[in-house]
Amino acid sequence: MLHIFCPHCGELRSEEEFHASGQAHIPRPLDPNACTDEEWGDYMFFRDNPRGLHHELWIHVAGCRQYFNATRDTVTYEILETYKIGEKPQFTAKASGEKV
Amino acid sequence: MTAANVYQQRPTTGAKAESSLHHADLASLVGKGRKNAGVTVREKKLLGHLTLRGDGHDAAFAAGVHKAVGIELPGPLSVVFKGETSLQWLGPDEWLLIVPSGEEFAAEQNLRAALGDLHIQIVNVSGGQQILELSGPNVRDVLMKSTSYDVHPNNFPVGKAVGTVFAKSQLVIRHIAEDTWELLIRRSFSDYWWLWLQDASAEFGLSVQA
Numbered sequence: 001m002l003h004i005f006c007p008h009c010g011e012l013r014s015e016e017e018f019h020a021s022g023q024a025h026i027p028r029p030l031d032p033n034a035c036t037d038e039e040w041g042d043y044m045f046f047r048d049n050p051r052g053l054h055h056e057l058w059i060h061v062a063g064c065r066q067y068f069n070a071t072r073d074t075v076t077y078e079i080l081e082t083y084k085i086g087e088k089p090q091f092t093a094k095a096s097g098e099k100v
Numbered sequence: 101m102t103a104a105n106v107y108q109q110r111p112t113t114g115a116k117a118e119s120s121l122h123h124a125d126l127a128s129l130v131g132k133g134r135k136n137a138g139v140t141v142r143e144k145k146l147l148g149h150l151t152l153r154g155d156g157h158d159a160a161f162a163a164g165v166h167k168a169v170g171i172e173l174p175g176p177l178s179v180v181f182k183g184e185t186s187l188q189w190l191g192p193d194e195w196l197l198i199v200p201s202g203e204e205f206a207a208e209q210n211l212r213a214a215l216g217d218l219h220i221q222i223v224n225v226s227g228g229q230q231i232l233e234l235s236g237p238n239v240r241d242v243l244m245k246s247t248s249y250d251v252h253p254n255n256f257p258v259g260k261a262v263g264t265v266f267a268k269s270q271l272v273i274r275h276i277a278e279d280t281w282e283l284l285i286r287r288s289f290s291d292y293w294w295l296w297l298q299d300a301s302a303e304f305g306l307s308v309q310a
């Protein structure tokens with residue numbers, strides 16, 4: 001069982017308290033009316049499926065009920081960091097020299 | 101002041117009030133069960149529960165809460181008591197205020213007066229949840245059977261309160277005194293928790309306190 005650090009509670013908690021909510025850092029288009037159907041469709045439905053580092057949105061369902069972001073390696077399932085929404089990740093594919 | 105509709109939700113006419121464990125008739129079980137029971141359960145029913153939301157980093161918010169409640173805004177995973185009143189951290193922008201029965205209307209009015217025009221929310225959730233107090237030498241054993249969270253005093257000192265998974269469901273555990281813990285339970289789960297506690301406490305002996 002994994003232990004995940006909740007940045008709001010400030011301690012490691014058991015994985016079963018959490019729920020993953022998909023890809024993080026997806027900005028909503030500022031003017032949806034100006035989007036083409038393709039742009040809007042990409043925003044609504046298309047998500048990255050990388051092999052390696054992935055920034056994800058998680059929620060601490062059973063604890064503080066807050067969303068936060070996590071950087072996870074999709075190959076090893078290692079969670080490299082968790083950080084509050086609005087903060088920048090320390091681990092990125094660019095920084096580690098991987099091809100995106 | 102806000103335009104929020106604040107009103108007395110608790111009947112003042114002496115109408116009959118029933119807790120969510122009324123059907124279990126705990127009062128009739130007082131004094132029965134094993135002597136020197138390892139776990140003693142007490143229902144803290146019909147208290148006033150208010151959830152309070154606001155910006156904890158805002159000094160005006162913290163000062164307003166302190167003025168209205170008389171308790172400093174607690175930080176992560178902590179609960180602070182002042183007499184019968186307690187204020188607990190639930191999340192970075194959410195707290196739970198528990199006051200004695202019948203005082204929640206005045207408490208909400210005090211808070212709204214003290215917090216003025218700040219961006220806040222206060223909701224009376226008294227009808228939605230209640231507290232079960234567990235005391236006795238084997239309470240920690242029962243908790244260890246029920247939750248994956250580490251309840252050793254090194255990790256869970258008195259004054260700590262965590263929301264966590266518990267017996268296939270979820271609740272809030274509050275450590276009140278060395279051998280006294282409180283479970284904050286949702287009313288729709290009351291029967292489940294009561295059955296679970298009877299089963300989990302059976303090996304240590306369970307007694308009910310009024």
